Amino acid sequence: MSIAVSRRRLITSTVGLAAAASLPVPAWAKGASLPHARRGFGELSGENIHLSIGDHHFMTGARAGHAHAVNGTVPGPLIRLKEGQNLRLHVTNKLAEDSSIHWHGLLLPFQFDGVPGVSFPGIKPGETFTYEFPIRQSGTYWWHSHSGLQEQAGLYGPIVIESAEPDPRYDRDYVVLLSEFTPMHPHDIMRKLKVGEHYFNRQMQTATDGEMSGADRRMWGKMRMNPRDISDVTGMAYTFLINGHGPADNLQLAFKPGERVRLRVINGSAMTFFNVRIPGVPMTVIAADGIDVADVVVDEFQIGVAETYDVIVTPPDGSHALVAEAMDRSGMGIASLTSHPGHIATPPPLREVPTLTMADMGMGMMDHSAMGHGDMGGMDHSMRDKSLVPDDVEVGPGVDMIAPMPVDRMDFSGLGLDKVKHRVLRYTDLKAKRMNPHRMVERELEIHLTGNMERYMWSFDGKAFSAVTDNPIRFGYDERVRVKLVNDTMMAHPIHLHGHFFELVNGADHLHQPLKHTVVVQPGGTATFDLTANEPGDWAFHCHLLYHMHAGMMQVVTVRPFPHGGHH
Structure with a gap:
């Protein structure tokens, strides 16, 4: 039997190869x-x-x-x-x-x-x-x-x-575009992620590692999860770039002492969250996703894929390392901000790999110590308790985890930055510089970010995107909707809505909720935004981690006048 199967498989794959051979082959x-x-x-x-x-x-x-x-x-x-x-x-x-x-x-x-x-x-x-x-x-x-x-x-x-x-706030202006380069073909990366999601992770925690208790290790093992599962693709495959230059290129950005320099930091990577800092030089955040915010002074910020932050710095005379360290600490992008042409700043060493916590599993509110070792089985069950999700979430093989107690994590500085001593940006620090028009919310919508890490399946509400006609998310033209994103997975997802800006519900008064086009939803957490759907048409709405979107974490938002003014 097995011989027949493998032979049949061989025949179909050969047919596939023949079909592929007739396609035009690109020059490269x-x-x-x-x-x-x-x-x-x-x-x-x-x-x-x-x-x-x-x-x-x-x-x-x-x-x-x-x-x-x-x-x-x-x-x-x-x-x-x-x-x-x-x-x-x-x-x-x-x-x-x-x-x-x-x-x-x-x-x-x-x-x-x-x-x-x-x-x-x-x-x-x-x-x-x-x-x-x-x-x-x-x-x-x-x-x-x-x-x-x-x-x-x-x-x-x-x-x-x-x-x-x-704009009188700065004397000099630089784009700082963060990204990655890999010699691997992107489809090859996708295939490797499908085969084993840990393929690029060389920092897995072993049974004897560091700070974890035996009970903790057993618990993670039982849930078939790894507390170092931070980035799907790492520095093993990537060279991290600033403006297209890897660390070996010694990129220099010149300034004169006393100048106010505006750095327009763009995360244009496919898969990497970056922690951005200039050791010894404070940064004043003046804009998020292109829109002005009230000034916030920080020493470091985490930037999700597809986000942008503008900062103003006044570096002292000398050469300063502008560092974009990958969130999983597997490498960094580096440039020298220098008042002496030819002087290259020495970058700091890579920091310790961060480790996921109970909060990242959506168990932030649970008392871990009170659970005792005997409860770990019940806990494993709770990570996959399908009764915890609303009826419109399809629970199939694509949903492997359900965060039992997801909480708002707008105040979280980002994985690995919650323990540092210096000032780190949080969404709760952002306030719109110009007042928003006041509008009452007319409707509330909850969307679950779902996935199965082992099979590398990603989705909204358990439904992987396949075609546009299926069942879009519908908003009435000019309707005011409060959207709550619930992350049932253990990875941060940068969620982007095309064609619109939404207001983060981040604790600022409603006239000063900051406007963004991309919001990072932390692992096991929720993030909420208010949207006035005032751009008619069909718009993509997706996770901006490229391989997550490619694996199905996308939907279409349709903005049209509702018939007879009614709501769906």
Whole structure:
């Protein structure tokens, strides 16, 4: 029997290979020599901007491999715009596959949002698509492919929109775009994650490690979970980049002593949360996701994938290490902020790998010590107690964990930063600089972030995204909705809503709730936002960890007037 099965499998796989062989093979796969992409980016501005997506070769430090470059660079060009201008972006696709560009955080008509299958068909090989829209905002944003896994291969870049009024708060201005490079093909990474989600984790805790009691270890073992399960893809596969430069490139950002320097920090990575600091130099946070917030002085902040933070620093004379350390401490991106050209700052060593806690399992409120060893079995059961979720959550093989007591974790500074002695940014520190219009909430909606780590399945409410027509989340045009995101998994998820800004319900008075387009929902925690759905159309709503989105953690939000003014 087994021979027949394996033979049948062999026949079908051979058929698959034959079919694959008839597809056009991209030049890079044939081993053709590709142009070398330049590290870092040029700048484009004006009413008509031309972008060309192509296959290139990219190298940083000892790592080299295939990349998708835009206008010959990785990352692609910085697009510098002015509030109030009209913009036409002509994007030419020179790849052998469909492509797209999404303008992350920009307010625009939905047909120019750049999500294939949701708001437009995508850009075919050899074709040019023109995006056209007015610029209705200012601040720090970014752009990236929304096709397949192309973003991982280099298809992303920064956007800076100057405000209509001059900004007197700074003398010099730098984009600090954080990302990763890997010579591995993104589909290969996805396959390895499907085979074993710990593939890239070389920091697993063993039975004899450090601070854990035997009871704790047995409990984690029983739940088939690992307290060091922090990042799916690590420095084992990645070189961490700042503006396309790895640590070996010695990137320098110049300043003159006494200058106020604005750093526009963008997390343009596929999978990495970064902890950003300049040892010895305090940072004043002035904007989150492009929108001004009341000043907050910090020494470090964690930035989720797809978030942006603008900070102002006044570094003393000398060279200072600008450090973006991966949350799992498997590597860092480094640049030198220097008043002496050629002087390279010495980066600090990598810090100790953080360890997940009971709170990350959604058990923050449970008294661990009172449970005794005999209760661990009951506890294992409680991690998968399907009666704890609402009826509209589909509990199938894609849902492996349910946080028993999820609590609001807006006040959490981020994994590994909750124990440091210095000042760390929390969502609860953010207050909108300009008052929001006051609106009462008309409806409340709860969405569960669900997953099965072992099978690498990710979803909203237990339903993995497959097609747009299925069953979108519906909002009435101009409806005011309070959305509560409940994270039933043990990983932080940066959740992004296209085409809108929402207000974080973070304890600020409702006129000063900060506006964001991406919110990190901590493991075993909840995060709540108020949304005025005032941008009509179909919009993607997804986890911005690229491989989570690819594995199904996405949905479509439809904003349309409800018939007869009623609500669904």
